[in-house]
Amino acid sequence: MAVKIVHLYPDEMNLYGDCGNIICLKKRLEARNFKVEVIGVGIGDRIPNFDIMFIGGGQDREMKLICKDIRRKSEELTYYINSGKTLLAICGGYQILGEYYKTLNSQTIELTGALPFFTECAKQRMIGNIVFESPFGKTVGFENHGGKTYLAKELQPLGKVITGFGNNGEDKTEGILYKNTFGTYAHGPVLPKNPMLADEIIKRALCVGELQNIDDELEQKCHxxxxSRFT
Structure with missing residues (x-):
């Protein structure tokens, strides 16, 4: 049986090589002799059952295109997140899991409300390489976002910023880790740069404690x- 990876909005939400995260997951699974099926889910499509869901980043134009549709999918997403399905969301994909996005002119755009956090438009974009400490070691990526995200107190961030801005450039938090949902501002794509994070996502999707070792010496050296370069 194949491991099913759902790519939500593959045409609209794919900034800065974010689709490379799916390539990374697929290659690391195949190196361990798993078959992989990647399923694109677009506007108007129902979300099928999956092992891993991926949502990439998008600019304001793309966010507006998916806004109505993502609200229609909010009940499904909330169910999957709270039932412990494994999900990785990057930048704009991360933001849409929250309650709302407030623009510079104080317009409030309602989002899925799947998780208790919100995002406000910043006066200046937060751009550059980021390194943060996570439960899976130091994680490195590239951030470029105009929104500041604030988590509810009961939510756990994915990590603590060492270098860069993270969620809002103020509280040193980066991303979110809720059950098996990973949200982050790290583009790049993030998973090829951080094989330990990629394997953690795979382990949670497969419900296993350990994975077969693979030859990823080059990936570890790159990480x-x-x-070292950015800290």
């Missing part, structure tokens, strides 16, 4: 080099 270590980037962390």
């Amino acid at each position: 270590n080099s980037l962390v």
